[in-house]
Amino acid sequence: MLFKIAWRNIWRNRTRSLVVISAVAVxxxxxxxxxxxxxxxxxxxxxxxxxxxxxxxxxxxxAFIDDKEVNDTIANGQSIVKRLKxxxxxKAVSGRLITAGMVSSSSTASGxxxxxxxxxxxxxxxxxSKDVIEGGYFTGLKKNExxxxxxxxxxxxxxLHNKIVLTFQSKTGDLTAGSxxxxxxxxxxxxxxxxxxxxxxxxxxAAILGTTGGMHEIAVVLKEGQKTNAVxxxxxxxxxxxxxxxxxxxxxxxxLLSGIMDQMMYIIIGIxxxxxxxxxxxxxxxxxxxxxxxxxxxxxxxxxKPRVFAMIVLESVMLxxxxxxxxxxxxxxxxxxxxxxxxxLSSFSKALSQYGFSNIxxxxxxxxxxxxxxxxxxxxxxxxxxxxxxxxxxxxxAEAIHKI
Amino acid sequence: MGNIIESHHLSKTYNPDTIPVHAxxxxxxxxxxxxxxxxxxxxxxxxxxxxxxxxxxxYPTGGExxxxxVDITNMSENKLIDFRLKNIGFVFQAYNLIPVLTASENVExxxxxxxxxxxxxxxxxxxxxxxxxxxxxLNKRPSELSGGQQQRVAVARALASKPxxxxxxxxxxxxxxxxxxxxxxxxxxxxxxxxxxxxxSTHDQRVIDKARRVVTLVDGKIVSDTKK
Numbered sequence: 001m002l003f004k005i006a007w008r009n010i011w012r013n014r015t016r017s018l019v020v021i022s023a024v025a026v027x028x029x030x031x032x033x034x035x036x037x038x039x040x041x042x043x044x045x046x047x048x049x050x051x052x053x054x055x056x057x058x059x060x061x062x063a064f065i066d067d068k069e070v071n072d073t074i075a076n077g078q079s080i081v082k083r084l085k086x087x088x089x090x091k092a093v094s095g096r097l098i099t100a101g102m103v104s105s106s107s108t109a110s111g112x113x114x115x116x117x118x119x120x121x122x123x124x125x126x127x128x129s130k131d132v133i134e135g136g137y138f139t140g141l142k143k144n145e146x147x148x149x150x151x152x153x154x155x156x157x158x159x160l161h162n163k164i165v166l167t168f169q170s171k172t173g174d175l176t177a178g179s180x181x182x183x184x185x186x187x188x189x190x191x192x193x194x195x196x197x198x199x200x201x202x203x204x205x206a207a208i209l210g211t212t213g214g215m216h217e218i219a220v221v222l223k224e225g226q227k228t229n230a231v232x233x234x235x236x237x238x239x240x241x242x243x244x245x246x247x248x249x250x251x252x253x254x255x256l257l258s259g260i261m262d263q264m265m266y267i268i269i270g271i272x273x274x275x276x277x278x279x280x281x282x283x284x285x286x287x288x289x290x291x292x293x294x295x296x297x298x299x300x301x302x303x304x305k306p307r308v309f310a311m312i313v314l315e316s317v318m319l320x321x322x323x324x325x326x327x328x329x330x331x332x333x334x335x336x337x338x339x340x341x342x343x344x345l346s347s348f349s350k351a352l353s354q355y356g357f358s359n360i361x362x363x364x365x366x367x368x369x370x371x372x373x374x375x376x377x378x379x380x381x382x383x384x385x386x387x388x389x390x391x392x393x394x395x396x397x398a399e400a401i402h403k404i
Numbered sequence: 405m406g407n408i409i410e411s412h413h414l415s416k417t418y419n420p421d422t423i424p425v426h427a428x429x430x431x432x433x434x435x436x437x438x439x440x441x442x443x444x445x446x447x448x449x450x451x452x453x454x455x456x457x458x459x460x461x462x463y464p465t466g467g468e469x470x471x472x473x474v475d476i477t478n479m480s481e482n483k484l485i486d487f488r489l490k491n492i493g494f495v496f497q498a499y500n501l502i503p504v505l506t507a508s509e510n511v512e513x514x515x516x517x518x519x520x521x522x523x524x525x526x527x528x529x530x531x532x533x534x535x536x537x538x539x540x541x542l543n544k545r546p547s548e549l550s551g552g553q554q555q556r557v558a559v560a561r562a563l564a565s566k567p568x569x570x571x572x573x574x575x576x577x578x579x580x581x582x583x584x585x586x587x588x589x590x591x592x593x594x595x596x597x598x599x600x601x602x603x604x605s606t607h608d609q610r611v612i613d614k615a616r617r618v619v620t621l622v623d624g625k626i627v628s629d630t631k632k
Contacts, residue, residue: 001505001509001512001513001516004504004505004509005502005504008504009504012503012504293498293500294500294502294503297494297496297500298502299485300459300488301494301513301517301561302485302488302489302490302514302517302518302565303485304482304485304486305481305482305485307517396462397461397462398461398462401461401496401500402452
């Protein structure tokens with residue numbers, strides 16, 4: 001019957017209760033929506049990094065990671081690539097030559113990282129070929145073609161089919177240069193990446209560098225991304241002389257960001273609930289003070305203090321928790337719809353692309369966040385009830401009964 | 405018959421350190437089982453304070469109250485609540501029903517506090533409400549009942565816990581003459597047939613006329629005590 005009384009008491013002042021219930025619903029919606037938005041943005045960022053730069057697993061000569069010396073190649077790279085292509089967990093493999101250099105046009109020069117790739121293999125590993133907005137991704141048969149980012153092209157004031165010169169250190173340590181014709185211009189989600197990365201054919205770069213057979217990096221994309229750690233562990237055993245790294249090892253800051261999302265969610269929801277707590281305390285306090293005579297009567301006829309306390313806590317929990325279904329439903333519907341159509345942030349595209357974020361964010365609502373949110377809200381309700389309940393317990397029945 | 409209630413040198417003084425008000429002043433009172441006693445006196449004479457002290461709703465500043473030989477003046481608050489639940493029924497001037505419960509739920513509530521089984525609660529609530537003439541109002545909430553009907557529910561609630569006696573503070577003060585007559589008949593019937601002890605404070609001459617013992621208070625002191 002305590003449940004019945006508590007539930008009916010909530011509706012004695014319908015407007016006041018609806019305000020609290022709405023505040024809880026809107027607060028939960030705001031918290032969960034923010035988290036869904038950031039979760040979506042980070043998922044997309046990770047996806048983008050994996051698809052355009054990192055892939056799931058990379059192989060390097062251990063010495064290459066520190067100084068990126070031209071000579072620190074994976075000597076038997078071609079045979080490793082062949083073997084990896086036969087692995088049942090592997091979707092695609094691409095061997096790369098990587099060197100730092102300078103790109104010059106007639107107007108200016110800029111520092112870049114030059115990637116020598118096999119276009120056919122690279123298409124399956126990286127999304128850069130899909131990001132080409134002018135020209136093509138090594139579609140011609142000519143030698144010394146280059147694909148550059150739109151941002152770099154703008155900086156160099158060059159257009160499609162213009163010639164640019166790459167200058168870098170060869171295998172022998174001499175400064176060497178090659179003239180390349182722009183075959184394609186790409187625009188990825190990350191404008192910073194676009195400004196410092198250029199792509200040439202593997203063989204063209206190898207010829208100028210003077211490397212034969214070796215490669216600096218092998219990028220591996222798996223059929224199932226969730227298996228990354230397990231597959232990487234197997235490959236590390238298989239190739240002990242090479243440095244085998246997962247994307248989380250290659251980009252620990254992104255892995256960290258992904259990892260702390262849950263904690264961030266609890267902090268944000270916690271702050272929102274803390275603010276809501278004051279509203280709930282106020283409402284419960286008003287309810288208790290208005291019903292002084294009733295509490296006096298209840299204690300007079302024999303309702304003990306633990307029961308009075310429990311009744312007030314129950315009222316608070318029911319009042320607060322009534323907002324949870326509405327909050328979750330509203331969030332699910334909103335995020336569900338936006339997860340399909342995305343949130344268009346084109347007006348902030350410049351700032352977003354600098355950090356590699358897409359213009360359109362698809363929020364992701366994790367079902368696993370519901371239970372902790374429900375428990376946190378219930379805890380807020382219990383904490384909110386403590387002060388009003390203590391207040392009620394201090395009523396003297398003889399005095400309270402005669403309060404108007 | 406033995407005394408069900410005894411007070412010895414009972415006193416209650418408000419503001420003892422500033423301007424003392426002796427609401428109850430050295431009262432000796434003994435009430436036997438089955439009495440139908442009215443406490444009368446002008447406003448501020450101490451009727452309600454005396455009822456509160458006898459009912460264990462307030463602590464005296466002097467003297468003692470014994471209920472069936474048990475001194476309740478030194479009981480802790482929690483023990484007093486339990487004592488009231490088991491021994492005393494209350495009827496208040498302003499009915500004081502739980503507004504969100506129906507008439508039968510209000511009556512059942514006290515039995516719920518006593519941990520009576522659901523079936524027994526429901527059965528007794530119907531019996532009691534029938535006894536006070538509200539058989540057809542079992543599922544009505546207080547807001548759907550007249551003042552007289554609400555007070556009859558309050559009497560049924562007071563009886564629900566099978567108390568040793570019922571204290572009623574100005575039970576007819578908010579009732580019209582017909583409702584007052586009905587309530588008095590019910591209380592008198594319960595007193596006569598079930599030997600239920602009633603002590604009530606009142607200003608109402610009709611109530612005083614029905615009482616079999618009239619205790620008059622003035623300035624916290626008993627100035628007359630007459631049995632009819």
